[in-house]
Amino acid sequence: MKKVVIHSAGGFDKLKLEEHPCKDKSSLGSDDVLVDVKYSGVNYADICVRWGIYESAKKFVGWPITPGFEFSGIIKSVGDNVEHLKVGDEVFGVNLFDSYANEVCAPKHQVFHKPKNLSFAQAACFPAVFLTAYHGLFQNFIFRKKSNVLIHSAAGGVGTALVQLAKWHDCEVTGVIGSSHKREHLEKLNTDHIIDKSNEELWKRAEEICPSGYDVVLDANGVKTLKGSFDHLCPTGKLVVYGFHTMLPKGRARGTLNFISLVLNYLKTPSFNPIDLTAANKSVMAFNLSFLFERKEILSEAMQVLIDLVDKGVISGHPVSEFAASDVALAHKHIESGLSVGKIALRW
Ligand SMILES: NC(=O)c1ccc[n+]([C@@H]2O[C@H](COP(=O)([O-])OP(=O)(O)OC[C@H]3O[C@@H](n4cnc5c(N)ncnc54)[C@H](OP(=O)(O)O)[C@@H]3O)[C@@H](O)[C@H]2O)c1
Incomplete structure (x- = not known):
């Protein structure tokens, strides 16, 4: 598998695209879902991770780190306890880091069926920003x-x-x-x-x-x-x-x-x-959502409402600027320019 790895804090040159061993079914936890990733969403927080100033990254991971809070793709494999998702399903999800990769493993409650109204690129860019907005407006x-x-x-x-x-x-x-x-x-x-x-x-x-x-x-x-x-x-x-x-x-x-x-x-x-x-x-x-991943009730309430709003056409996916995963430095440069509109996605 391929993933973006940052070994120490710094500028764009710290983003390294590396080859790592794939996960197989035997190494999956019983609640895990393994996704063949099509897109990873890019967030401003990923820049802060790269600079080494993102508190939850320092607390939960350290160096080296693969940034990324969100992804979309097709399910490759599921753990024994996963019932509502199956191999081949089109999904998107949210993860505490590790999403800048062409294969992502996430617990089942963080993976959702992709709404028809969202393209794969939009779905990968949906969870982090909409969960933040929903939490900011409705859960405080x-x-x-x-x-x-x-x-x-x-x-x-x-x-x-x-x-x-x-x-x-x-x-x-x-x-x-x-x-x-x-x-x-x-x-x-x-x-x-x-x-x-x-x-x-x-x-x-x-x-x-x-x-x-x-x-x-x-x-x-x-x-x-x-x-x-x-x-x-x-x-x-x-x-x-x-x-x-x-x-x-x-x-x-x-x-x-x-x-x-x-x-x-x-x-x-x-x-x-x-x-x-x-x-x-x-x-x-x-608030900072990256410290709230353990609060499953906050995540599931928000995602249920948000997916329903997308299905009904009340809210829509962002316009997305796509970058090849190998151009991850350009994607970071774009969001750091302060000129981007909507969201940025890495294409695998
Ligand atoms: N607390 C949480 O849980 C949480 C979760 C997600 C995101 N966030 C925060 O929400 C903010 C927005 O995140 P986002 O991913 O959606 O980014 P974004 O809004 O797509 O991009 C950042 C925007 O901020 C403005 N900006 C002002 N000073 C800037 C600077 N020095 N560098 C770059 N941009 C600057 C620019 O817009 P204008 O010039 O038009 O103002 C720029 O387009 C970030 O601060 C991020 O850390 C917090």
């Missing part, structure tokens, strides 16, 4: 219908999923983008208001759109916008924090990390005082 607080919602990086992987789920929930959605070419994508998703930071002043425009403040702001930017996001909540508003990408470099030629700027940005990241939060009637919540 009471998300009221018709809420005013502001979504940063709205044309990206998680952003696109958030916009679709918030629209499904009858919300008035403001999507923020960093470059003008992303506008068309958000228009197709029926985003109510679009703020293009490349030619508009973010918070001035946000105040014009929603003068009384937002019910929910979803922020994976971190240092650059967290304070503004909090300040623009209405009373009872929720700031949902799920990433920190503005503290990290964008578009560096060799994909290396800048540790000095990382530390400075860390020090500049605002903290929120519970006494002030109480007086303001605002909440800040945060």
Whole structure:
């Protein structure tokens, strides 16, 4: 089998495509499913894994590591306890790392039949971002219908999923983008208001759109916008924090990390005082799904709802930019540029 292996932290040159022995039926656990992979989804978190700053990768794996949280393909073999999936089924799934490979082994509760409405490329790109969006909106607080919602990086992987789920929930959605070419994508998703930071002043425009403040702001930017996001909540508003990408470099030629700027940005990241939060009637919540893999009930509730929404045509797969697995460095470069729209997939 082929897989992408990273032996130590660094730039694009650390992504090595290697040959390793295949698994056979005798080495499968009784609840395991072995998949012949067609596509692996690429997420921004994979870049953080490569840089050696992704906490759960350090905690659960260390070096060497094969990144990747998601895949799609055809079942090759199943363990003795697997009943609802069989050899030859078209599936997609989610895994805690190890998905940048042409063969993936995952426990049965993390593998699902591929909906007809998703291509293999879209299916491989579906679970991580939609699970993040679903968890952020529906599993942390009471998300009221018709809420005013502001979504940063709205044309990206998680952003696109958030916009679709918030629209499904009858919300008035403001999507923020960093470059003008992303506008068309958000228009197709029926985003109510679009703020293009490349030619508009973010918070001035946000105040014009929603003068009384937002019910929910979803922020994976971190240092650059967290304070503004909090300040623009209405009373009872929720700031949902799920990433920190503005503290990290964008578009560096060799994909290396800048540790000095990382530390400075860390020090500049605002903290929120519970006494002030109480007086303001605002909440800040945060999560990282990669630490929640043991919480099977969270995963299965979310996947059941999401697959049903796809089957009914309420939500759809992302536009996908495909890269051959041997071009994994280019795929990382693309997402690191900050210019990507929708999702990125590796083709095996
Ligand atoms: N907590 C969790 O469980 C969880 C799960 C999945 C993802 N995440 C986080 O969610 C965020 C989005 O992930 P994604 O995979 O869907 O990525 P993505 O949105 O497809 O791409 C990242 C986007 O962030 C913006 N950006 C701002 N500063 C950037 C920088 N320095 N480098 C690159 N992009 C930058 C760019 O959009 P604009 O310029 O348009 O803003 C870019 O397109 C990431 O921070 C990721 O770590 C968290």
